[in-house]
Amino acid sequence: MAIREIEKATANQVANYDLDCSERLIALAGEQKTLHAAAGCAGRQLELMKPGLMGVDDKGQFFSGTYVLRPPGQMFYLVADAKRVAVIGMDGDIAQNIKEMVAHARSSMPANHDFHESLLGIAQELLKLVGDVPNGKRKPKVNPQAAAGMIGGLLAALTAETLERMTMFLKTVMEQDVCPAVVCLIGPATSGKKNMYSLTWPAMLPIGRYAPRLAPEY
Numbered sequence: 001m002a003i004r005e006i007e008k009a010t011a012n013q014v015a016n017y018d019l020d021c022s023e024r025l026i027a028l029a030g031e032q033k034t035l036h037a038a039a040g041c042a043g044r045q046l047e048l049m050k051p052g053l054m055g056v057d058d059k060g061q062f063f064s065g066t067y068v069l070r071p072p073g074q075m076f077y078l079v080a081d082a083k084r085v086a087v088i089g090m091d092g093d094i095a096q097n098i099k100e101m102v103a104h105a106r107s108s109m110p111a112n113h114d115f116h117e118s119l120l121g122i123a124q125e126l127l128k129l130v131g132d133v134p135n136g137k138r139k140p141k142v143n144p145q146a147a148a149g150m151i152g153g154l155l156a157a158l159t160a161e162t163l164e165r166m167t168m169f170l171k172t173v174m175e176q177d178v179c180p181a182v183v184c185l186i187g188p189a190t191s192g193k194k195n196m197y198s199l200t201w202p203a204m205l206p207i208g209r210y211a212p213r214l215a216p217e218y
Contacts, residue, residue: 016206017178017205017206018065018066020043021043021046021207022039022040022046022047024205025183025185026039026043028203029185032187032190032200034187034188034189034190034198035185035187036187037081037082037187038080038081038082038185038187039080039185039203040082041081041082041084041134042085042183044085044134045078045080045087045134046076046181046207048134048135049068049069049207049208050066050068050069050207050208052065053065053067053211057213058212058213066208066209067208067209067211068179068208068209068210069211070179070210070211071210072174072177072210073091073092073174074090074091074179074210075091075174075179075182076088076089076179076180076181076182077154077181077182077183079123079126079127079130079131079154079186080131080186081185083133084132084133085131085133085134086126086127086129086130086131086132086147087130088126088147088148088151090148094171095167098155098167100152101148101149101155102156102163104152105152106156115156115157116157119154119157119199119201120186120197122150122153122154123184123199123201124186126151128141129141129142129147130142130147154184169204170182170204173206176206177210178207178208178209178210179206179207179208180205180206180207181204181206182202182203182204183201183202183203183204183205184199184201184203185200185201187199
C-alpha cells in the first residue's frame with residue numbers, strides 16, 4: 001500500500017471553490033492515476049452538495065450561484081473509492097474536534113499502535129458501513145458518533161505538523177464563509193498487484209460558499 005499525504009492547503013485555494021471538485025481532486029492526486037476514479041467519485045458527491053440557487057437574503061440582497069446547503073461552520077470528511085463515497089459532516093470548534101477525535105482514537109488503542117498501518121483498514125471499513133454511490137440514499141450502519149470515531153483513527157495517522165496545517169486551512173476557509181472538505185482517496189496499487197491499494201490522505205479543498213440566509217418571505 002502506498003500512502004501519500006497531500007499538504008497543498010493554502011489560503012489561496014479558497015479562490016478556487018467555483019471550479020469543479022472532481023477536477024481539483026484529480027489535480028491533487030496528480031500522477032497517481034489509480035486514484036483518479038476515486039477523486040471523480042468524491043468530486044461528484046461534493047458537486048451535488050452545492051446546487052444552483054437564487055433569491056434574496058435576509059439583508060435584502062439578491063444572490064445567485066452555487067451554494068453548499070449547510071449552515072456556516074460545518075465541514076465534511078469524505079472517504080471514497082471508484083464507486084462509493086462516505087460523507088461525515090461536523091460542526092462546532094474544528095480545532096477542538098480534531099484534538100478530541102485524535103485523543104480518543106489514540107486512547108482506545110495500545111500505546112505502540114501504528115495508526116499509519118491501520119489507515120487503509122479504517123478507511124475501507126468506513127466505506128463499508130457508511131459509503132454509497134454519490135447522492136445515494138443508503139442508511140448508514142453506524143451512528144454519527146461511531147463514524148466520527150473512525151475519522152479520529154484516520155486523523156491519528158497524521159503527523160502533528162500535518163494536523164496543525166489542516167486545522168489552519170479549515171479555519172481559514174470557513175472564515176471566508178466557504179465550506180471545506182477533507183478527503184481520503186482509495187484506489188488500486190500503482191504496481192497493479194491484486195489486493196494492494198494506494199491511499200491518499202488528506203486532500204483538502206474548499207467546496208463552495210455556504211447558502212445565504214433567506215429573506216423571511218422565501
